[in-house]
Amino acid sequence: MHGGPSKDPGFDPTTGIADKPADITAGPISEDSLFGDSDRLSDFSGFTVSQENRVLPESSKELSNLQKSKEEQNNWTENFVHVLNCWCVKGSYHQDMLHMWDIFHEEKGSENDRPDIFPDTQLHIVLEFSHGGRDLEGFVFNNAGQAHAIFLQIAYTLAVAEQQLEFEHRDLHWGNVLIATTTKNYVEFKLNEGTYCLDTKGVVATVIDFTLSRLKTPHCVMYNNLAEDPSLFTAEGDYQFEIYRQMKKVNR
Ligand SMILES: Nc1ncnc2c1ncn2[C@@H]1O[C@H](COP(=O)(O)OP(=O)(O)O)[C@@H](O)[C@H]1O
Numbered sequence: 381m382h383g384g385p386s387k388d389p390g391f392d393p394t395t396g397i398a399d400k401p402a403d404i405t406a407g408p409i410s411e412d413s414l415f416g417d418s419d420r421l422s423d424f425s426g427f428t429v430s431q432e433n434r435v436l437p438e439s440s441k442e443l444s445n446l447q448k449s450k451e452e453q454n455n456w457t458e459n460f461v462h463v464l465n466c467w468c469v470k471g472s473y474h475q476d477m478l479h480m481w482d483i484f485h486e487e488k489g490s491e492n493d494r495p496d497i498f499p500d501t502q503l504h505i506v507l508e509f510s511h512g513g514r515d516l517e518g519f520v521f522n523n524a525g526q527a528h529a530i531f532l533q534i535a536y537t538l539a540v541a542e543q544q545l546e547f548e549h550r551d552l553h554w555g556n557v558l559i560a561t562t563t564k565n566y567v568e569f570k571l572n573e574g575t576y577c578l579d580t581k582g583v584v585a586t587v588i589d590f591t592l593s594r595l596k597t598p599h600c601v602m603y604n605n606l607a608e609d610p611s612l613f614t615a616e617g618d619y620q621f622e623i624y625r626q627m628k629k630v631n632r
């Protein structure tokens with residue numbers, strides 16, 4: 381679900397995000413998967429509870445961490461969305477957030493349920509991400525060079541994460557690639573200790589939405605068992621649904 385800030389008193393939507401562009405995403409979570417045993421933490425939907433009811437979304441955190449300590453890393457990229465903050469909050473959706481959801485749905489269409497279905501007792505994970513710009517679906521390139529630059533950036537971004545974390549995105553359609561204009565001339569990557577500088581052509585790519593992804597850390601494999609959601613493989617319409625079926629066939 382993509383939404384706005386929550387009414388929970390522990391979450392002040394203006395704190396820390398008013399002075400910089402950011403993107404807020406909220407999603408429901410069961411008490412079980414939040415406070416369950418440690419095995420649950422190796423599920424992709426698992427979260428680590430830390431101080432003051434703050435939680436760290438493991439997958440987003442691992443990918444966001446690929447932009448830390450460039451000098452010390454063999455594999456480095458800043459093209460995965462950066463996690464700025466994360467909260468666990470309780471309650472039903474505020475009218476203002478429902479209104480924002482309706483506007484989003486009207487303008488862009490959402491496949492998710494309208495979030496007025498949640499009771500007062502519902503827990504939600506609220507994530508604050510860096511703002512990555514417009515999704516590829518809605519972005520208008522100035523020239524073919526920009527499209528080529530985005531293609532290369534995405535290829536390098538995925539290569540870095542594949543090398544470091546055996547990462548597979550598994551849902552990289554044009555709603556999950558964001559593009560922003562930039563005044564930087566180059567974007568840098570480190571891959572297997574080699575440093576690569578790509579010409580931005582004035583645009584920078586950010587990869588988002590790791591719901592269906594898989595990655596491996598020294599401690600665990602994080603993934604969502606896609607076999608538990610058969611409807612994923614029967615949808616019609618966008619070309620991305622055909623890709624899900626092809627993935628399933630190849631991985632049989
Ligand atoms: N960090 C971000 N910056 C700018 N826009 C974003 C960001 N994250 C999400 N969006 C917008 O919200 C849409 C849906 O977000 P996403 O995380 O892919 O959720 P969903 O699971 O609903 O697909 C994206 O296609 C994009 O338009």
Ligand SMILES: [Mg+2]
Nearest residue numbers: 555556588589
């Ligand atoms: Mg998405």
